[in-house]
Amino acid sequence: MYFGKLKEAKGVVHINESWCKGCGFCVNYCPTKVLVLSKDYNAKGYHPPQVQDAELCRDCKFCELICPEFAIYVSPAPSDGDEDKETHGA
Amino acid sequence: MNVNANANFAQDNPMSQFLRMERMPHIWCPGCGIGTVVTAFAEAVKKSGLDLDKIAIVSGIGCTGRTAGYVKLDSFHSTHGRAIPLATGLKLANPEMKVVVFSGDGDLTSIGGNHFIHAARRNMDITVVCVNNFTYGMTGGQMTPTTPHTANASTTPYGNYEYPFSLPFLADACGATYIARWTSLHARQISGSIKEALNHKGFSFVEVIAPCTTLYQRRNRLGDGLDALEYYQNDAEIAHGLDTRQVDIDYQGKIKVGKFVEKQKPTYLDNVNQHYAQVIGDEYELYGKTTPEKEAEAKAKAESAAKGAV
Numbered sequence A: 001m002y003f004g005k006l007k008e009a010k011g012v013v014h015i016n017e018s019w020c021k022g023c024g025f026c027v028n029y030c031p032t033k034v035l036v037l038s039k040d041y042n043a044k045g046y047h048p049p050q051v052q053d054a055e056l057c058r059d060c061k062f063c064e065l066i067c068p069e070f071a072i073y074v075s076p077a078p079s080d081g082d083e084d085k086e087t088h089g090a
Numbered sequence B: 001m002n003v004n005a006n007a008n009f010a011q012d013n014p015m016s017q018f019l020r021m022e023r024m025p026h027i028w029c030p031g032c033g034i035g036t037v038v039t040a041f042a043e044a045v046k047k048s049g050l051d052l053d054k055i056a057i058v059s060g061i062g063c064t065g066r067t068a069g070y071v072k073l074d075s076f077h078s079t080h081g082r083a084i085p086l087a088t089g090l091k092l093a094n095p096e097m098k099v100v101v102f103s104g105d106g107d108l109t110s111i112g113g114n115h116f117i118h119a120a121r122r123n124m125d126i127t128v129v130c131v132n133n134f135t136y137g138m139t140g141g142q143m144t145p146t147t148p149h150t151a152n153a154s155t156t157p158y159g160n161y162e163y164p165f166s167l168p169f170l171a172d173a174c175g176a177t178y179i180a181r182w183t184s185l186h187a188r189q190i191s192g193s194i195k196e197a198l199n200h201k202g203f204s205f206v207e208v209i210a211p212c213t214t215l216y217q218r219r220n221r222l223g224d225g226l227d228a229l230e231y232y233q234n235d236a237e238i239a240h241g242l243d244t245r246q247v248d249i250d251y252q253g254k255i256k257v258g259k260f261v262e263k264q265k266p267t268y269l270d271n272v273n274q275h276y277a278q279v280i281g282d283e284y285e286l287y288g289k290t291t292p293e294k295e296a297e298a299k300a301k302a303e304s305a306a307k308g309a310v
């Protein structure tokens, strides 16, 4: 498939370990397997997620939506500027 | 590296616009589904473009009912079962408000069951979001009207021998004009349906099947939150428009999800106005009009009268 110079979206994952209750929803349902549960414990004794492969994050925000603790969100990665801009409806 | 240990996590989190971040972490158990539904709700409010000052959230009592205390919108944590009457009062006193009830299956359909059926019957213009975890979570896992037949609860330790309510069918039979159901795994779809429900005129109902890990899951030896989501992933079937007589849920059986009903019908307030305008005539002052609406109407009336005179 040809997408011009359009690049895949990239996201930056932000995790608040102290709010996390280790349910694993974000890890399990990330479509590109960006996250794993850490071996470390947070103060409450849960294993928070950690980023295993940051390059794989597509900024889909499903982890952000499914997390019952509001403990993870994703922001778009700053672009390196040479991709075509997507235009919506213009 | 694309990872941030963000010191301003609470403020920078996109949810901070909708939630009282200073109250986090919340009280819900690990793997409980309520938090996901709250996020989906906030997402829906964001996408709806509604004025945040014109939305009010009303909850009853229960784990789900705690939502009222976490949202950064006008909210009322009412008494057990009475979220819908409070919401009805709010709506009638201030028809410009979007009034949303956010509560649990026990609260809305057991002690609050009567209010639920009558608000649906009247096509009261409110949105009801029900987190259905098949149990009274907050008080220790008792059976509710939605607990599936044979499921274990603290009040049915040998399994539930009653017939459960199928909430979409109940709402439909009573006259609700928008009805959707999802599971808490369908986070995006919940958000889409709540957005539609918010924009719907009339009684809109969104049911979300969600895990109560500590009581329902544990008592029934069904594992944790992830096991619940896996069950939803395997056994939820999207069936938009399906006849609500066919959407009941057997214990660990198939869960039909989707938008089952969407239709237009005059709301309670429409009917009040139409009826009194008819029986009282011009003397009757329409109820629930905003001042600009009243002025615009008077102007239109004067203009058409002037036209008629020519």
Ligand SMILES: Cc1ncc(C[n+]2csc(CCOP(=O)(O)OP(=O)(O)O)c2C)c(N)n1
Pocket: B061, B062, B063, B064, B065, B080, B103, B104, B105, B106, B107, B108, B131, B133, B135, B136, B137, B138, B139, B144, B212
């Ligand atoms: C009048 C009254 N009766 C009983 C209770 C006890 N009570 C508190 S929460 C609750 C059940 C809540 O169940 P549900 O609405 O399903 O919410 P969940 O905790 O499962 O989210 C009950 C019976 C009460 N608070 N007030």
Ligand code: SF4
Pocket: A011, A013, A029, A030, A031, A032, A033, A034, A035, A056, A057, A058, A059, A060, A061, A062, A063, A064, A074
């Ligand atoms: S935004 Fe999507 S791709 Fe990125 S970590 Fe979250 S779920 Fe995975």
Ligand code: SF4
Pocket: A019, A020, A021, A022, A023, A024, A025, A026, A027, A048, A049, A066, A067, A068, A069, A070, A071, A072
């Ligand atoms: S979904 Fe949220 S609470 Fe669950 S493991 Fe991920 S960050 Fe922690």
Ligand code: SF4
Pocket: B027, B028, B029, B031, B032, B033, B034, B063, B064, B133, B137, B138, B211, B212, B213, B214, B215, B216
């Ligand atoms: S008791 Fe059940 S419904 Fe209540 S917070 Fe815990 S898991 Fe959620």
Ligand SMILES: [Mg+2]
Pocket: B062, B104, B105, B106, B131, B132, B133, B134, B135, B136, B137, B144
């Ligand atoms: Mg419940």
